[in-house]
Amino acid sequence: MSLRLDDQLCFPLVAAARAVQAVYRPVLAELGLTYPQYLVLLVLWESDGQSVSALGQRLHLDSGTLTPLLQRLERSGLVRRERSQPDQRVVIVHLTPSGDALRERAACIPSQIVGALGSAPDVDLAAFKATLQRLTEALVMEPG
Amino acid sequence: MSLRLDDQLCFPLVAAARAVQAVYRPVLAELGLTYPQYLVLLVLWESDGQSVSALGQRLHLDSGTLTPLLQRLERSGLVRRERSQPDQRVVIVHLTPSGDALRERAACIPSQIVGALGSAPDVDLAAFKATLQRLTEALVMEPG
DNA sequence: CACAATTCAATTGTGCACAATACATATAGG
DNA sequence: CCTATATGTATTGTGCACAATTGAATTGTG
Numbered sequence: 001m002s003l004r005l006d007d008q009l010c011f012p013l014v015a016a017a018r019a020v021q022a023v024y025r026p027v028l029a030e031l032g033l034t035y036p037q038y039l040v041l042l043v044l045w046e047s048d049g050q051s052v053s054a055l056g057q058r059l060h061l062d063s064g065t066l067t068p069l070l071q072r073l074e075r076s077g078l079v080r081r082e083r084s085q086p087d088q089r090v091v092i093v094h095l096t097p098s099g100d101a102l103r104e105r106a107a108c109i110p111s112q113i114v115g116a117l118g119s120a121p122d123v124d125l126a127a128f129k130a131t132l133q134r135l136t137e138a139l140v141m142e143p144g
Numbered sequence: 145m146s147l148r149l150d151d152q153l154c155f156p157l158v159a160a161a162r163a164v165q166a167v168y169r170p171v172l173a174e175l176g177l178t179y180p181q182y183l184v185l186l187v188l189w190e191s192d193g194q195s196v197s198a199l200g201q202r203l204h205l206d207s208g209t210l211t212p213l214l215q216r217l218e219r220s221g222l223v224r225r226e227r228s229q230p231d232q233r234v235v236i237v238h239l240t241p242s243g244d245a246l247r248e249r250a251a252c253i254p255s256q257i258v259g260a261l262g263s264a265p266d267v268d269l270a271a272f273k274a275t276l277q278r279l280t281e282a283l284v285m286e287p288g
Numbered sequence: 289c290a291c292a293a294t295t296c297a298a299t300t301g302t303g304c305a306c307a308a309t310a311c312a313t314a315t316a317g318g
Numbered sequence: 319c320c321t322a323t324a325t326g327t328a329t330t331g332t333g334c335a336c337a338a339t340t341g342a343a344t345t346g347t348g
Contacts (some may be wrong), residue, residue: 001254001255001258002254003186003189003190003204003247003250003251003253003254004186004190005183005190005262007254008186009164009256009257009261009269009272009273010164010165010168010179010257011183011186011203012273012277012280013160013161013164013276014161014164014179015203015204015276015280016157016161016276016277016280017157017158017160017161017286018204018235019280019283020153020154020157020158020279020283021154021158021305022283022306023173023283024154024308034332034333034334035154035158035334036333036334036335037333039149040249041157042147042148042149042152042155045147045256046147046148046149051296051297052296052298053295053296053297054299058149059155059159060159060162060163061334061335061336062335062336062337063296063297063298063299063336063339064297064298064299064300064336064338065334065335065336066297067176067297067298067299068298068299068334069332069333069334072333079145083297084231087295087296087343087344088296088342088343088344089295089296089297089342089343089344090295090296090297090343091296091297091298099284103147106206107147107201109147110145110146110151110152111145111151113264114145114153116283117153117235117279117282117283123275123278123279125153128153128272128275129153129156131267131272132156132157132159132160133156133160134267135158135160135163135164135261135267136159136160136163138261139160139163139164139166139167139260139261140163140289162335164336164339167337169336178302178303178304179304179306180303181303194324195327196326196327196328197326197327200309205304205305205306206305206306206307207327207328207329208305208306208307208308208327208328208330209304209305209306210327211327211328211329212303212304212328212329214302216303227327229314230290231314231325231326232312232313232314232326233312233313233314233325233326233327234313234325234326234327235326235327235328262337278347
């Protein structure tokens with residue numbers, strides 16, 4: 001194994017992740033969202049009223065990342081946070097009506113993004129995604 | 145296109161990038177490096193004495209990211225920054241002897257990482273890397 | 289019941305990513 | 319030469335990622 005940048009696997013992966021987020025950025029900016037905020041909303045649109053730790057498991061993020069992010073979403077009026085009655089340690093995140101309504105405005109985003117990605121030729125998206133998921137799962141289970 | 149998290153391409157990509165960086169983290173911590181700092185050193189080990197903007201082009205990073213990162217590497221004694229004589233706007237980054245010497249200690253990193261990734265079965269690394277690079281290039285050239 | 293261990297969120301601190309701006313230097317046109 | 323424009327880095331501000339710690343609340347065990 002060499003130390004040449006072009007021989008590394010990780011750099012293309014990280015660079016691609018940054019590049020794709022850059023495609024989302026202007027689209028999401030119109031909704032006043034960042035990409036990680038959008039991910040949180042995706043999860044809540046699927047199933048509202050989840051705890052911080054449940055969101056963290058789904059997105060592989062910890063409370064140090066989620067707490068301030070959720071506070072910003074709360075200041076934007078998109079979510080509401082409240083302690084669970086049965087377990088006061090747990091904070092449940094709910095969509096507000098405005099957060100729920102944003103779902104309709106976001107509906108067109110996936111196709112917009114796919115359109116922008118369309119110029120990447122000959123990429124088997126399904127297989128590519130499967131590879132990414134296998135890789136992530138293998139690493140998350142890892143030594144640590 | 146749906147808004148379900150599992151249907152998105154981008155999230156697996158971003159999650160995989162984070163997971164791979166997490167594999168590097170403890171390995172690089174022994175050298176006192178972060179992953180982006182390691183990338184900068186990879187580029188300098190290939191070819192010492194590059195400008196900030198040249199590093200930025202190679203790594204797709206701007207001065208707002210690189211300037212403080214390089215200042216930290218300078219405080220660590222691994223690089224030296226000096227203005228180019230012919231063009232005083234340009235800052236050239238040089239490896240110090242200690243930065244150059246670190247290359248030997250880093251030599252074993254790629255194989256360590258490949259070992260950790262080895263548990264991700266059935267991933268054709270070469271094809272996967274090619275896909276990532278095609279994707280990144282297509283996006284970098286894009287509209288913006 | 290009491291107390292230890294665990295769980296969950298929040299906080300703090302460091303570092304990266306990027307937009308916007310500022311500022312110095314360099315180059316070109318007149 | 320002198321000014322307009324372009325270039326290269328640095329700075330500032332916002333937001334994300336993560337380690338480490340804190341503190342409250344819950345659960346398990348004796």
